[in-house]
Amino acid sequence: MKYTLLALDLDGTLFSSDMSILPRTKKVILDAIRDGLTVTLATGRSFTFAKEVAKELAIEAPLITHDGALVAAQLDHPLSMHKLSNSTVQKIIKILLAYPLRFELQHDPLSIVNYKRPLVDPMKSDSYKMLEYLGTRYVSNRDIVSYLQTSKLEPHKVSVSADTEQTLEEVKEALLAHLSDEIRITNAGFGVEIVPKNISKAYGLKVLSAALGISPSEIIAIGDNYNDLEMFQFAGLSIAMANAPQEVKNRAKYVTRSNDEDGIAFAIQTFFYGDEIMKEARGLGS
Structure with missing residues (x-):
């Protein structure tokens, strides 16, 4: 072939x-x-x-x-x-905030994260690690919902990671219980990925x-x-x-x-x- x-x-x-x-x-x-x-x-x-x-x-x-x-x-x-609608993302985030999680709202050219990345020394880091660092903006859990309401952000994907597999499973169950008609969830690495339905x-x-x-x-x-x-x-x-x-x-x-x-x-x-x-x-x- x-x-x-x-x-x-x-x-x-x-x-x-x-x-x-x-x-x-x-x-x-x-x-x-x-x-x-x-x-x-x-x-x-x-x-x-x-x-x-x-x-x-x-x-x-x-x-x-x-x-x-x-x-x-x-x-x-x-x-x-395809993007997750702003209303859907707000629903997702309100569920995620009930758990100890790190998440990223993936959007181009800048993604939103709820955790502070360690400082990167440009003299010691390769270009892709630096690009990963520069491609995100931190917004705290306290401010994320109001940020979404004001910005009207519609990301392509939400990436979620946790310290335990049990937490991730509980999060998946909660998300699918409320949003199964709007989202698709897949596992990747040490977390889960939330994308629009059928993507x-x-x-x-x-x-x-x-x-x-x-x-x-x-x-x-x-x-x-x-x-x-x-x-x-x-x-x-x-x-x-x-x-x-x-x-x-x-x-x-x-x-x-x-x-x-x-x-x-x-x-x-x-x-x-x-x-x-x-x-x-x-x-x-x-």
Whole structure:
């Protein structure tokens, strides 16, 4: 099968553990783009953040950001854009405030957070950690509801993290009990992601592939977390990173090396170039 589109998750997939792109992985991606492979990013992060990553890799295709809520090559000309209404966000926040949580209202170019990030020394931090720091504004729990009422903010997504899994489960139950007709919740990393109803990375990939005239069977999707699973189902070839949770690996067709071992480079060389070098890749599923 000839694959023409590659969708890459960022954290835990394209990024190594120190939030950088390994030199070999970068070279293989640049070579593959030069040789005709269309590459996009499919991430829960903001468009503003993802666009900087795309520049480093010479990616020109529209990007799938905010877990599929925004698909765009340029922010002012999106292929698809969905937001949580201001009234829905206020309902979400009023529920979240009943728990000890950290949350982020993801919006471009600036996201709102209810926790103070540690100060970042620009001389000691790489560009992506600095970009992450500069892309947020702190608003306290005490002021967040009035801020929303005044600003009329309509974010693409709300990211939530907690110190315990039990707290997250209680939060999910409370949110779905009141807002199941308005939101979709997915797990990612150590938290949950709240997006508009029916939105996912798979939705974003569907929008992008239709715009490019590419069949799902021509798509490779590589990821490492639960919010990648719908994308795995949509793409012709799904590949999980070795550092992914076991359930995610079980639901991918193949498993490549970890994000600290050039897993993306090995996958591209095997399935785009046909080098048969990813001998540790094991078939999973049909």
